[in-house]
Structures are given as structure tokens and as C-alpha cells.
Amino acid sequence: MGDAKALLMSGVPELLILRLLAEREMYGYELARAVRAVTREAISLGEGVLYPALHSLELSGLLRARRRQVGGRTRVYYNVTAKGRRRLEYLTSHWRRIATAVEAALAGPQHA
Amino acid sequence: MGDAKALLMSGVPELLILRLLAEREMYGYELARAVRAVTREAISLGEGVLYPALHSLELSGLLRARRRQVGGRTRVYYNVTAKGRRRLEYLTSHWRRIATAVEAALAGPQHA
DNA sequence: GTACTATACCTCGTACTTCGATGTATAGAG
DNA sequence: CTCTATACATCGAAGTACGAGGTATAGTAC
Secondary structure (H helix, E strand, C coil), rough: CCCCCCCCCCCCCHHHHHHHHCCCEHHHHHHHHHHHCCCCCCCCHHHHHHHHHHHHHHCCEEEEEEEECCCEEEEEEEEEEHHHHHHHHHHHHHHHHHHHHHHHHHHHHHHH | CCCCCCCCCCCCCHHHHHHHHHCCCCEEHHHHHHHHCCCCCCCCCHHHHHHHHHHHHHHCEEEEEEEEEHHHHCEEEEEECCCHHHHHHHHHHHHHHHHHHHHHHCCHHHHC
């Protein structure tokens, strides 16, 4: 995850992950369900997206992981670091900027 | 450009190109300026994005190209085909769906 | 006349993101 | 004892976007 680039690339999975984990600590599987819930099934992060993303975010120091045994199953809980919160802020404002721009284009060139 | 997939991938350049060309025929360089204008400089499609995208869209039958000589310079004008308009409709509704979902997530999980 | 800027097209290699498929293993329900 | 849900993970493929570089003409400023 290119630290601070992301010019146009959606980066939506990263944004959603940071946003939901900023609210409360969760483990992967739980997070997947949470994403589906908040977006009312509009967005579903597949496991092939979710787990690599979590690892990458941890590696970049944006998330901190903590393993816990719960009823015979291993869960990996994640929470957002200070750096992660800064990244979340950046991604949020970036998203809004792009979303506003796209809306303007969709509304029609007459507003140029 | 994956005909009808695009699950999460932004596909924003494709959407903007189709949207602006649906309004009126333009040539590449002009289109680049138009994008900057409507989005108030928020989005600038580099030439490394724009031209390959135009070629790919033409190849997929979403755009039709027409070369014209204007004052010693060659311009390639593009307009949107019927198929292109259908694709534009799909991309637009897809965008709105994703944008709404992301906004919901940013607003906070309390609305889950 | 000549250097610089704007116009106008193009391509290549690279990097990153995302996707689907597949794999492992445990717990609980029927 | 089988099937589903939970819970983690990885791999290869495909798609997207980006920056850098390349060609050439027209007009402007010096």
C-alpha cells in the first residue's frame, strides 16, 4: 500500500478497514461481516482481499495485531495505530475530494 | 477494460472519459483539459492513462474514433457508441452504489 | 534564427490493487 | 457423520494506473 500516493486508485478496501477498526478492535472474519453490514451488502471484501490487506497494513505500522484463543479457535484482533489514524484521515479527505470531483462530472459539464 | 466486471476497482478514468464524451465529441488533449476543468483540478488524467484508455475503449467498441487535420496538427476525435452509453449507465450506477456505501461507512457504524 | 512553450499524439515498463480459487482446521447442528 | 459456519491463510492471474520518455508541429519572445 503505497504509503502516501494513491492518486486515483480506489483504495476503498484500505479505507473501510481503517475506518471500521478505528471504531473498535475486531478480528478478520468479524471485520468482513461488519463491512457487509455497514454497506448493506453493497461491498463485500473477499478473503483474498481482506487478509493480505490486513497483513500489509500491519507491516506498514498502520495496524497492530494481537492473537487470542477463543473457544478453540485462533482469532487475530487488529487495532489502529496513531500512524494508522493519520493515514485514515488522509484517505478520507482524499476520498471526499475524488468523490466530489466525480459527482461534478456526472452532474454535467455545464457546471465547469 | 473488463467488459462488465469492475467490482470495486475505481474505473474512474473510464467513467469520466465516457461521461464527458457522451456530452460532446472531443479529441484527447481537449478531453484532458475538460477533465481538469469539470473536476476543478481535483482529477488530472495523465497522458499515460488517457491515451491507452481511449484506445482500449475504442477496441471494445465503446468509442468511435475519427482523425482530422486541423492547422497542420492531427487530432483524433472520439464519440460514444450505443454500447458505450450502456456501459456509461452501468458505470454510473455502480459508482453511486459504491460511493453511497463508502459514505455510510465513513458516517459511522452506528447506522449499521 | 532560435529557444521556449503549448499543442497533439503515442508507447513502454513498472507497480499496485483486487479477484477468484484453493487450502487448512475447529466447532456445532442435524 | 456430514454439512455449515467460523477462522485463518496464500497463490497466481488479471486489471488499472502511473511516470517517464519519445515524436512532431505551431506560435511567441528574444
